[in-house]
Amino acid sequence: MSNIDKLYLGTWQFADVSERDAVNLIAAAHDIGIHNFDTARVYAGGSAERLLGRYCAENDTIVTKIPAIIRDAKNIAEAYPTNHVVEQTEASIAALGRRPDTILLHNWQAGWENNSTAEIESLKDCVNAYGVGQIGVSLPNGYQGDIEAAQEMSLFDVVELPFNNLTPSIDPLRIKNLTLGKQILARSLFRHGEDKNDMSGKIRRALETNASIVLGATTTQQIQDWKELL
Secondary structure, eight states, X not given: OOTGGGEEEEOGGGGGSOHHHHHHHHHHHHHTTOOEEEOOTTGGXXXXXXXXXXXXXXXXXXXXXEOOSSTTOSSHHHHSOHHHHHHHHHHHHHHHTSOOSEEXXXXXXXXXXXXXXXXXXXXXHHHHTTTOOEEEEEOOTTOOSOGGGOGGGGGOSEEEEEOSTTOTTSOHHHHHHHTTTSEEEEEOTTTTTTOOTTHHHHHHHHHHTTOEEEEEOXXXXXXXXXXXXX
């Protein structure tokens, strides 16, 4: 697998650009060989999924995230009641005009670990019933849990995690070990543009972990520069 094949275009920035510019970003990603896209129900007020559905190729990979109904809920049942997951899955499919390849539970909390197995099994069955092949979790910046040891880990196909100085507990060795058993997506390398120092080094170090990486852009030139960096 080439480095380009391991890149996902993140789409949270679609909230900060015009619709035409967002379409151009998708086209620029295709131009350099990116066919993986990372989005969420809430990105750009829902329009990120709609634009991906309209302008992505049929064989592109799309990962989307369902937000927790209560972000700091005490347990997964409060955060992700079944009716919420059904509603959000159906909304994603409608916006994309297709089934996403992966659905991630956004805003995963360390306090949910080791007491959510039955709930995750039920949610996984629910998502799979819509033809979505993979389910996983997206860990927040500053995550302090031990996802590797969690009982729920065996049920997750994909783990998306932050790789930046806000989350020092997730270091390259930890990510590399995680990639031995799961598909790993490393995101927030530049903290949504707040940390632009040594961007090429950050990308290189992330790729050295064997994870795929999610990068966001607001200009097509940034995407073109990625090819040079890789």
